[in-house]
Structure formats: structure tokens, C-alpha cells
Amino acid sequence: MSDNDRKYLAINTKLGKHFIFSIHGISIGDTMFKWKLLALSSFILLAVLSSADERGTLSIAAEHYPPYEMKEPINGLRGFDYEVSVKALSIAGYETEVEFLPWKRVIQYAEKGIVVGILSCAFNKERENYIIFSDPISAAVDGFYVRKKFSGPKPTSLEDVKEERVGSVFGYASTQELESIGFVPMTARNTEMAISLLLKKRFDYLYIGQQSTDFIIKELGVSDLLDFYPIHKIDYHLCFSKRYEGIKPIVKAFNAALLVLRKNGTYRAIHDKYK
Numbered sequence: 001m002s003d004n005d006r007k008y009l010a011i012n013t014k015l016g017k018h019f020i021f022s023i024h025g026i027s028i029g030d031t032m033f034k035w036k037l038l039a040l041s042s043f044i045l046l047a048v049l050s051s052a053d054e055r056g057t058l059s060i061a062a063e064h065y066p067p068y069e070m071k072e073p074i075n076g077l078r079g080f081d082y083e084v085s086v087k088a089l090s091i092a093g094y095e096t097e098v099e100f101l102p103w104k105r106v107i108q109y110a111e112k113g114i115v116v117g118i119l120s121c122a123f124n125k126e127r128e129n130y131i132i133f134s135d136p137i138s139a140a141v142d143g144f145y146v147r148k149k150f151s152g153p154k155p156t157s158l159e160d161v162k163e164e165r166v167g168s169v170f171g172y173a174s175t176q177e178l179e180s181i182g183f184v185p186m187t188a189r190n191t192e193m194a195i196s197l198l199l200k201k202r203f204d205y206l207y208i209g210q211q212s213t214d215f216i217i218k219e220l221g222v223s224d225l226l227d228f229y230p231i232h233k234i235d236y237h238l239c240f241s242k243r244y245e246g247i248k249p250i251v252k253a254f255n256a257a258l259l260v261l262r263k264n265g266t267y268r269a270i271h272d273k274y275k
Helices: 034-048 080-091 103-112 173-180 191-199 210-220 247-263 267-273
Strands: 007-011 018-023 057-062 095-100 119-122 132-135 138-147 166-169 186-188 205-209 226-241
Touching: 007 186, 018 191, 057 080, 057 103, 080 095, 080 119, 080 138, 080 226, 080 267, 103 119, 103 226, 119 173, 132 247, 138 191, 138 210, 166 173, 166 191, 173 205, 186 191, 191 205, 191 210, 191 226, 205 210, 226 247, 247 267
Parallel strands: 057 095, 057 119, 166 186, 166 205
Antiparallel strands: 007 018, 119 226, 132 226, 138 205, 138 226
């Protein structure tokens, strides 16, 4: 379809009907006004869908993982994935409760369908057995933290430190990635413990996501003691449980609402608060 072709926004409801809005002549070079018009149309569409059936309160499980989601507000903030997800579900007509638990239990709740979904969750093949991944809600850079002035190899890939002492956090996708290619990392219960073990020289490389770890390192006051080597970027999702009853319409409504937040500037405004 060319830039000048007609664009449609359509959502299939539980009733088997389609609501379709058409916007004529939208192209890449169009003004922000037309994008806002599309966002407004999306918002109206979702409002219609929200009133079409009864919506309840959804429970989401999460680990305290700043700046993505925080158990208690930090400087008035709850985390950008927390805010985006709750806002998107609100647009779709759902009240949301977020329960904070250790990551191992978060995963168990998703596997059993106890919660509708979990934050913030990276893709891996094993999770496909029990997870429907939302459209990306944020991203993270995975890499290695080392102590300053450490004289070991400066990694640009995982293979560079395969013979070194590597640490990670139990249950994280980064840990599963290491294990999938033959690493046997020392695992910590949480990020704070992993940082402590690295500084105590229990291992020399900590493989983990940068954004969340930088936030914790700053809170711990040890930013000057560590260096970081980026390896690759991954997307984070709201990971919906396949075993939660009626999950597919919820996923569709969430993704549609997430698109609205991106187009009307709300997504960027939320993230800007954390810079």
C-alpha cells in the first residue's frame, strides 16, 4: 500500500462486528494534526468498545524493577512500563491492580493464569508456551557490568567472556540467554544482591539490563565503582498469560490502546518524566 492509499483502523470485537474508521490521504509527510486526528479517532473507537461489554479489574504481577516499575513511588514515579500499561488498560476499559512479588513467583503466576499478565517481560522461546507477548512497551540494553579498573577482557559479545566468572539474576531472560549457549553463571536473588556480589569479587562480569540496573546503582551510590559494556538491545512487553480466561480480546484491546498512547504523545510524555 502506498503512502497515499487510504488507511483504516479496525478492531474486531467479541460480538464479531468491526468498527472501522478511515482516514484519507495520510502520508509520512502529513502534519501532526492528522496524526492527532487518527489518535482521537482511535480513542473514540476504544471508548465504544469499552462500553460494549462488562469489564472487570485485572491483576498484573511484577517485580520491583526501577525505572520500569516500582513497588513504592520514587520521587512520585511508579515506573514508565507501570504507567504506560495501566494507562493503556484504562483506555481499554479495565481497572488494574499491580502486585509486586519476587520474579520467580511472578513467572509462576503467569504460568498458572493467576494473573492476566506480568511486567516487564522479555521474549524467549520457553515463555511462548504460556505467554502472549504484547506489542513492545519499552526496551533495554543488555550487557556486562565490571568493577572499574578490572583488567579482564572488554567484551563486545557473550563469547568474549565465556571462560570468565559471570554472574546474573535468577529467572531473568538475560540469565536464560547465558545458559542457552553454555554459560553456568552464578545467580543472585535480585539485582541489588548481584551488584553486591560483583563488588565483593564473587564474579567479574554481571550480565543484566542497563536501564534498570543503572537506576539501582545510582540509588546504592556506587555509580563510580562500575563500568558497563553493552552487548545488545531487547524489547520488553506486557506478557499476557495464555491460561487466563478470555485473554485474547484483552491483548487486542491493550495493543490498540498502546497505539493510541504512542500517537497522541502520552507515551513520550510518560517516558520524558524519567529522563
